[in-house]
Amino acid sequence: MTLELTIAGARDALRAKTLSARELTDAHLAAIEQLDPQLNAFITVTADAARAQADAADAAIGRGEGGPLTGIPIAIKDLFCTKGVRTTAASRILEPFIPPYESTVTSQLLRDGAVFLGKTNLDEFAMGSSTMTSAFGPTINPWQRTGDDTRLVPGGSSGGSAAAVAAGMALGSTGTDTGGSIRQPASFCGIVGMKPTYGRCSRFGVVAFASSLDQPGPFARTVEDTAILLGSMAGHDPKDSTSMDRPVPDFAAACRRGVRGLRIGVPREYRADGMPAEIERLWQQGLDWLRDAGAEIVDVSLPHTKYGLATYYIVAPAEASSNLARYDGVRFGLRVPANDLTDLYEGTRAAGFGAEVRRRILIGTYVLSAGYYDAYYLKAQKVRALILKDFTDAFGRVDALLTPTAPSAAFGLGENMDDPLKMYLNDVFTVPANIAGVPGISVPAGLDADGLPLGLQVISRHFDEETVFAVGQVLEDAAGFTAKPAIRAKVLS
């Protein structure tokens, strides 16, 4: 029963003292012990610290104190620096790194009383859509196709965080989304994942991938739970000059607004060639649900959608090649012994970075190099301006957009690995929101013919997360998605 709770439900039970934080944490640690050997969702489990935090939460509740997350066990993507706890970014180059400081997002979660169960697996430096690029091995999706034991990817890059929540090993988790790294794994794992507006959550202490695109956000099993988590994660931080000084609204209250009178846009360019019919049908179903709940459905055009991915795969590697220049073997992380300094750099970086990271650094280096900067990087920045204008124009006519989250359900381990371009296509529906910096959510809305979850994505204006949550809640209520991965039955019985 304990593992069936939502964050909102657990909070009520803790306050009513029908459940202790220690019991709640122990139940989740037991689930991790039982399931994680098969799923590999965690790189580091911090059981002792979690129990100590839970005991402190019980003491706080006993004194009548406590914050919005007191005693709630969550998992943290291993891209957030956590003081005194190894933070690897799923890379060999950061394997020995123990941050002497805490990221702003995780410090705010701790301030509000959350219990950290451990650090979750991801694609190396968040570069990937499957967790297959992790130096610690892939995470396995808790879901399987009906009557088929093929092991599936959880999506990525925040695949460990999504799998942990889907399997019942945590009530919620943190992710980061640079091109869909929260929304796509949420869709693949049948849970809710939310990418806030760029600037809503501080990036301080989050290992950087592409700084103008990266944005931390929450995962949970309900829309309201992601709203509760975002309420703690969000807010201005003087340590991040791109974090916005704006009030943090009551996101959970916005979930109850409904959609009556809202105009919902259907971007016609998202009807991709070769999209499975069942995803097309689910999308139509989502539009019908919103219409039935009082929204008006409007066709809109985002004419530069087609160029989103190519723009992304110039801008993101360019920024990554710059950000990852700091991994040189001198101040922290791996060092490969060498006879001179250039050898030290080249040897350390060759040994420390995996194939995908190396590929993206090389692309980024190339598009920024003399002679190619204008043709690639500058051009991509101009197309980025056009993509942003598409969204601005659309949001002059509608309040939110509804699209599928991903062009497929979860795929098998190792599929799409031979061809980097094919893998990149997974992000076709999620990348534009990062390029424009607008908020988006993925809500589980149905199952495909193989019994795998499919998500719908809601996108809204800059800093209008409240509309995203309002629309997401209506989809959640209408979909009534109650399916669970079979593996959860093991710990629920």
Place this chain on the structure above:
Amino acid sequence: MTSASAALDPAAVRRIARLARIRLPEEDVAQLQTELGAILGWIEQLDEVDVSGIDPLASVGQATLAMRDDVVTDGGQTEAVLANAPARNGTFYTVPKVVE
């Protein structure tokens, strides 16, 4: 730009790796030439877009950079700063000899 990816010969791959300070085993050059060439060729679809008169957009961040007083806000963290050093000597990082 049309021929940019075609120009990605083995020497260009080695040059990029050198700029990126990543040692590249010779046996990896051919495969990377293929992979990087395919990605760059695909990226060139942006040539279809008319960007005349468009200003480049580096970031969608809507924050204007805040100014603050030029004062020390933190300090005296030598041990924390050096805590992850792969090699150190007292309060200094050490690297292989740079100057003969």
